[in-house]
Amino acid sequence: MFHLTLLVLLCCATSISAGTIKKPSASHSGEYGGNGGLRFSHSVDQLDGPITALGIRTNASYITGLLVRYGRKWSDYVGGPSGELQTIMLNPGESITQVSGKFDSYICKLKFQTNLGRRFSFGVDVGTSFTAIPLFPGAILTYISGRSGAVIDAIGFHWNVEFGGGARH
Ligand code: MMA
DSSP: OHHHHHHHHHHHHHHHHTTOOOOOOOEEEEEEEOSOSEEEEOTTGGGGOSEEEEEEEEOSSSEEEEEEEETTEEOOOEEOSOSEEEEEEOOTTOOEEEEEEEESSSEEEEEEEETTSOEEEEEOSOSEEEEEOOSSTTOEEEEEEEEESSSEEEEEEEEEOOOOOSOOO
């Protein structure tokens, strides 16, 4: 009994002194859209750094493809070749703090808002609306996941506080 008590005390003391008791900070929104396409996730890409740029392809009806730059490294492109690719670069210290949009069986519209008050809108205003925000204060968009084929079928947003991995710009 004494040994067990000592062990419990030691474990508590160690985790407190090592600072391993932390407030939760991660949450996700979605996923929004349909069930087609194949799954993709940028969960590993987030290790390259915070989101520094977005490339979004749209045609007359849908968000047809996308890629995201994490730190200095672009993710793989997901989606199809239809439409035109537009790129937006975030400024140093700028992060995405909200994403709204519209979907039917595919993603029709995405609107990104940043902590510096900029808004970037892609696609067309048809379908069901969604608004994605982090659960925890101070959290930002750290990576995305979803489903893709010829277009972006579905998208989910993953939020966390900045953890300082990778290069910023
Ligand atoms: C492909 C295939 C589907 C997907 C659509 C749209 C044309 O079909 O991958 O599963 O739903 O593209 O992305």
